[in-house]
Amino acid sequence: MLPYFDEQDSIVKKAAGRTQDILATVAGRFIGAHPKQPPxxxxxxxxxxxxxxxxxxxxxxxxxxxxxxxxxxxxxxxxxxxxxxxxxxxxxxxxxxxxxxxxxxxxxxxxxxxxxxxxxxxxxxxxxxxxxxxxxxxxxxxxxxxxxxxxxxxxxxxxxxxxxxxxxxxxxxxxxxxxxxxxxxxxxxxxxxxxxxxxxxxxPERDWSEDQASQGCFARVCGSSNPGQQAFAWSKLEFSGVEPQNVVLKGTHDGPFTAYLNGEPVHREGKDKGAFEIPLRPSFGSQDLVIRSTCFGTQWGISFEPLSQNDVIRWTKPYPVEGLREPWLYLGPFADGAAPEAGNITRLDSLFGRSGEAVFWRADQPDAWVRPYLENAMFGKWNYPLGVTLYGILEAGKVLGNSHYIDYVADFIESSTALDAYSLWDQEQYGAPGMNHQLTLIDSLDDCGSFGATMLQTHKQRELKGAKGAADRIAYYIAHVQDRLPDGALYRVRGTTDFMKNTMWCDDLYMSTPFLCRYYEMTGDHAYLDDAARQFLLYKQRLFMPEQQIMHHVYDYKFNRPNGVPWGRGNGWVLFSLTELLAVMPENHELRDEVLSFFRELCEGYLRLQDSEGLWHQVLTDPESYAEASCTSMFVYAFARGVRFGWLAKPQPYVQAVLHGWDGLARACIDKHGNVYGVCRGSGYSYNKLYYKDELSWQLNDTHGIGIVLLAGIETIKLRRYLSQSI
Structure with missing residues (x-):
């Protein structure tokens, strides 16, 4: 099926042999196409x-x-x-x-x-x-x-x-x-x-009834049945004056209150009700104004007169919440003594209040709550192909010495993990969270290993808010919830489609074991490492083709037989994940020799199937199926690591395979703009080889392949350095 594009458009024609520049172009294209955007x-x-x-x-x-x-x-x-x-x-x-x-x-x-x-x-x-x-x-x-x-x-x-x-x-x-x-x-x-x-x-009703409108804002939003409870209102004052000037906020209140400007108290009103004046001298720009009020009766609330300095100061929304008609958000109610500090509430990434009584922001509209929704095509999403994409960008940042890439990955992942606790609460309140749906509603290994492993790898570079809690939940799911066979092998009882039921996919070694290895590193608990090692040996029993030394894609228990097709990327996931295990496995681990032997067997099988262009194919044993970039990248990655870490007894043919493979990838699958071609789209499975060959087509810039292409280039760079230092 090659070529994917004219050779003049290949990045090889532009990069002058500099793998570092190829990596920067691929990573930069993805980041530029998917900029940082909050929910x-x-x-x-x-x-x-x-x-x-x-x-x-x-x-x-x-x-x-x-x-x-x-x-x-x-x-x-x-x-x-x-x-x-x-x-x-x-x-x-x-x-x-x-x-x-x-x-x-x-x-x-x-x-x-x-x-x-x-x-x-x-x-x-x-x-x-x-x-x-x-x-x-x-x-x-x-x-x-x-x-x-x-x-x-x-x-x-x-x-x-x-x-x-x-x-x-x-x-x-x-x-x-x-x-x-x-x-x-x-x-x-x-x-x-x-x-x-x-x-x-x-x-539903969009406006308050006449009776509700006559009550104070806190009474409408938070209720007023418990005198002594407290609530907050948050807005912003936007001051555009060139010179500082005095401003007086005037209004009336029901219930004692304290006003805070940028976290500092600027006015206390101890009377139950009446008029008030708050003198301020704001600086240029946006100022957070928080009101902390205590309920004393049914008319609980506060209202401000229109500002007289409308040309230089105005009320604005505390955050650009869509659907918010007034420039105020409300938080509460809190029992006396349970309210958070006023200086810590001007944020939308946390719940507030005691466990079991947590609350989030509301609007002064009937039963109107504020919720985050992820509406980006990529940035902030949690799914397994993005896990390997971000892993590649993270490692590219490290090998290129570019902190921008590392920060991008950390910000991407933290946009999920920082709201993890909130999303679990959101699910309880509303049934389905507006973001983090695959992390919050974990129901398969797809939601676990890939992204979770990259999360923990990134957590080593920069502490990510919420990452520890998310990791603990993922570990619990794999260890105690995910379906297993009697011998402990992970498999799929359910599926999003009927054909997935009662199956074992070689892909799932990647969806589980890299995370188990990273979690072992974080906790020191050998049970997770032992589980990862056993999975490879259990999957080998069902899916290994000993004559060819490669893997079936799927074992279907509905037929009690493997499907007979060595799908390229599925095999790539196995070898890639084996290197993640071997890299953290102690030399004296009781299963290391058996796992290492399996790695070597697979490497021998895959080495024989590399084509004359340095690439591997969609169906590994069918050279007429298209040359596939993601499996090629994973074989290059694993061979390079096998040489560097001494896992391969006869390294020379694997060195040649790495160099030839990376050259083939760069020449045939990456264009001058950093677009990646020839990556198989997300798969189902079949006993028919023609499904993989003819129906399971490739997609441009598919996230199953971008990161692993980067990782292949990174390992090629590391192998060259290793060999140059060894001679």
């Missing part, structure tokens, strides 16, 4: 629809609308942003008849079977346009109920969240739904329409 914080109305752990919304309208009558219609309206035109899977379970319209076009209509099996999932796909896509779900009340479950058809790949569609709720997460309608609508709501255009009442 988006949005308001969420808790009276709306809850997303469950399968990331579908529980739309039970019979429960929401108690006066709903049989034969009436209810319309549910939301919008979804798409970065590009895309074909996206969705899933529906029906409590009653449903029709799904996307941008005004009917895309799904339930049938008689769907309507009477509420636990059945029915999937469909539809094309989304770039930009906003408006979804309208039409439900009919019948004797079976009204509503359904609706959302993504791919929990791992597309954990979708919908936004309120009308401008008045702009930025808020979740759907809105109509009051009951006696007849079906002939004109559906859509882009540019307001809620009033439908001439009906929409839920």
């Amino acid at each position: 988006v914080y949005r308001t969420y109305n808790k009276q709306g629809f809850r997303r469950d752990t399968d990331y579908r919304y529980e739309i039970d309208l019979a429960q929401k609308l108690k006066d709903l009558k049989e034969g009436q219609f209810v319309y549910v309206w939301g919008k979804l942003w798409s970065e590009q035109e895309a074909d996206v899977p969705f899933s529906v379970s029906c409590f009653s008849p449903v029709r799904v319209f996307v941008s005004g076009e009917l895309k799904f209509q339930s049938n008689l079977n769907d309507d009477v099996f509420p636990d059945r999932k029915t999937g469909f796909r539809t094309k989304l346009c770039k930009g906003w896509n408006h979804f309208v779900l039409e439900f009919v009340k019948t004797g079976t109920g009204c509503g359904g479950r609706f959302g993504t058809g791919s929990v791992k790949g597309f954990p979708l969240h919908f936004l309120a569609p009308a401008p008045v709720r702009d930025g808020q997460e979740g759907w809105i739904y109509s009051e009951p309608q006696d007849a079906a609508w002939s004109i559906l709501p859509g882009d540019g329409m307001s809620e009033s255009a439908a001439d009906c009442r929409w839920f």
